[in-house]
Amino acid sequence: MSEYTIKPYDESYIEKQVEIGNHFAQKWITYGQSSVEQVKQAYSRDNFDPETRLYCFKGNEMVGYIGATIQETEEEKIKRAQTRLAFVLPGHEEAFNLLWNELVEVLKKKEVAEIHTPQTKFHDNYIELAEGLGFSKLRTANEMFVGKPGKMTKLDLDVEASEYNHETDAEELKEIFFKAYENFGREGIENYVNRMAENENLYTKRSIKRDGKLIAFCNAGRTANEGYGQIQTLIGVDREYKKYAILDVMKNLESDVENVMVFLNPSLPLELDEGEDFVSVGFEKTAAIDIYEKKL
Secondary structure, eight states: OOOOEEEEEOOOGGGHHHHHHHHHTTTTTTOOOOOHHHHHHHHHHHTOOOEEEEEEETTTTTEEEEEEEEEEEETTOOOOOOOOOOOEEETTTHHHHHHHHHHHHHHTTEEEEEEEEEOOOTTTTHHHHHHHHEEEEEEEEEEEEOOOTTOOOOOSSSSSEEEEEEHHHHHHHHHHHHHHHHGGHHHHHHHHHHHHHHHHTTEEEEEEETTTEEEEEEEEOOSSSSEEEEEEEEESSSHHHHHHHHHHHHHTTTTTTEEEEEEEETSSHHHHHHHHHHHTTOOOEEEEEEEEEOOO
8 A cells, every 4th residue: 555645736735836846946947936926826717727736645744746737729629738747756756656647537537638748858857757658759849048158159230238228118129029929919019028127037138229229139037046047038120130139138147147048949930040049149059848748
C-alpha cells in the first residue's frame, strides 16, 4: 500500500503549491512561478475547474501537485488538455506517476481526447518522463535565445535612444504595433501598451527615434531566476532599427543582469526573422520549448 494520498483541490493548498512551484522556478530559467495572490486570482475565474487540480500528500505534508486546463478545439471538435506534468519534491518521485494516473482518470471522465505538455531540455529529465508516459514530440512552440550584456555587436545608425515616455510615445507605438499585428485589433493593442507602461517589473523601456519620430521600441523585465532578464517586447518599422533597439536595451542592462533571454515562435514569419536578428547582434539560440502530445 502506498504511503501517499491524492487529494482534490482545496484553496488552503495554494500556498504550499506555490512553494513547490518556486523550487522548480529557481532552477528552471524557462519557468516562472506565479505568486500566491496571482494563483488565487486565476483560480477565482469562471473557467477554473477545481477537478483538474490534484495534490499528493505523505502524511500531512504536501509533496507534489499536478494541474491541467481543458479547451475544446473549434476545428477538430475535440477536448484537449494542457499540463506541465506533476511537480514533486525531491525524494518523492513515486508521487509523479500517482498524480499522473489520477489526472488521466479525471480527464477521461471529462471526455478529453488528447493531452499536450510543453517541455525543454532545461526541465531536468522531464522530456524523458513525458516520453515514458507515452508522449511524443508534436511541434516546436518557442525557441529560446540568450545574450550577455556587454558582449554584443555594435551598430551605428543616425538615431536617438531614450527611455520610453508614455505621454509622448504611446500613440506612435500603438500605430507601429497595429501595422505589425493587425489581428490583435486596436483595442487589444491599446490595452497591451497601457499595461506595459504600468508594469513595474521591467528594468527598462527604450524608445528609438529618428528626426523625432518613433521607429522602434524594446523593453526587458525581471525573471524569477537570479542573473537573468527577459526581453518581452520588440517592435519597429524595419529590422535594422529593431536590432538597434535590442542593442540599446542590452547596454542598459549591463549593471543589472548577466544574461538576457527572449522566446520566439518560429512558426510566425515575423518572429522567425527576429530570431535571425537576435543572433546577428550576439545572441545564441540555446533551446527549444517543444509541445509533446499523448492521445487518450
